[in-house]
Amino acid sequence: MARVLLLQAAIHDEHIERSPPLGLMYLASYLREHGGHEPTIYDLRLDYRRLDRVEDAIRRARPDVVGISAQSPEAPVLHRLALLAKRHHPQAPVVAGGIHATNYPDDTLANDPHIDFVVPGEGEFAFADLVDALAAGRDPQSVAGVLYRANGGVVHTPLRPVAPDPDVLPYPAWDLIDLGAYGRLPRIGLIYAHRRYMIVETARACPFHCAWCHKTAGDVHRMHRPEYTIGEIEKLVREHRVGEITIIDDMFNFRTERVNAIFTGLIERGIHVPISVVNGLRADLLPDETLELMKRAGVYRVMYAIETASPRLQKLMRKNLDFDKVHRAIDKAYALGILIHGNFIIGLPGEMEEEVNQTVRFAATSKIDTIGLYRAMPYKGCDLYRIAQEQGIPVPEGEATFSFWDSDVNLSRVPVETLNRAKKRAYWQTYLRPRRMWRLLRLIPHKSRLLPFLFLFFIRKALRNN
Secondary structure, three states, X not given: OOEEEEEEOOOOOOOOOOOOOHHHHHHHHHHHHHHOOEEEEEEHHHOOOOHHHHHHHHHHHOOOEXXXXXXXXXXXXXXXXXXXXXXXXXXXXXXXXXXXHHHOHHHHHHOOOOOOEEOOOOOHHHHHHHHHHHHHOOOHHHOOOOEEEEOOEEEEOOOOOOOOOHHHOOOOOHHHOOHHXXXXXXXXXXXXXXXXXXXXXXXXXXXXXXXXXXXXXXXOOEEOOHHHHHHHHHHHHHHOOOOEEEEOOOOOOOOHHHHHHHHHHXXXXXXXXXXXXXXXXXXXXXOHHHHHHHHXXXXXXXXXXXXXXXXXXXXXXXXXXXHHHHHHHHHHHHHHOOEEEEEEEEOOOOOOHHHHHHHHHHHHHOOOOEEEEEEOOOOOOOHHHHHHHHOOOOOOOOOOOOOOXXXXXXXXXXXXXXXXXXXXXXXXXXXXXXHHHHHHHHHOOOXXXXXXXXXXXXXXXXXXXX
């Protein structure tokens, strides 16, 4: 048995929305069930300014192993946390994981002497086996799916296949975090119906292969059975007093019958809770009857990943949306009184100014209620990186920490200044429409708290230069 301290790296950025560390909670629950280990979680997102409190947590935990999760913009904090862990417990191996370590495994390890191991990709099984090996004093070479230093180089142990059945995982370790604390932070999607909420992942990865995807859960799409997800939500609502569920799958509605079964089951069990689906919805795979069922089950907000309104770029980026069905799904959700958020990307490889304008017009003139507009960024783990290299577009090497908002990297044929102007224009043209403003005033919950916050958020988006 080992004491395992799991740290979530974090930075502050006005754009960054924060949520509970679901990946670490899955790691913790599997560590307890698999090997009887004693995990604790410290999430720097709750107080990103106070590294001294992280040091206190490291001292108190007296860990045998330290695991750190980070996204790429958080890479500097990942390395800072590794240094702090080694300063207070030099004998405890430090293991890096999460999206950044998955996309930059060799760089993460080679650039930091304070990191001993990297576990890329889906981490529960590899990390638990590594903790077992370290606790027993076994050679880490016996653990599939890890990287470590040896003989002056980086050793890759054999690849570990992803778990074909995600139902083998226990529910996340909700008891290891302060559930109520996350209601104080800007959450994914920003709009909320209840302060006390929890994110839920009903499927991992995605069966599609869009070029901008980071593939945070691998390449193999695996879905929890409806009974697993219904039981998870029921436990959260009845035992943990959660007042809202936020579904964050990379691809939630690939199988319509599974989606229907989940919401039918919630209705039949009398589980009445607001639900938002803030990620992973393909609008062209949403029949009218499914949207009607979602509304009856408590869904009040959905996110449609449109990305680009250019048919050429839809094909080039392998998104291939059926826009006749997209318009139908937008119209249906609108008629049902479900808030609709649209995600869009500009600055794609080879994108021309008219294609940027095409996407801006779609966002502004459709019945979508709110938008997120992002610059295309070629992180090493996604195909945008390869496409950029093939087209001779300069991309950062090593541990790139650029964000969607403040980088000079540009994959398109449009100057960066023009892209930035288009972003500002998109926000003004989208939100300064009386019909849209009136609908938001009617449908947004917690108006006294959310409307002032959203107004200031809009102003920052509309006025900033990148």
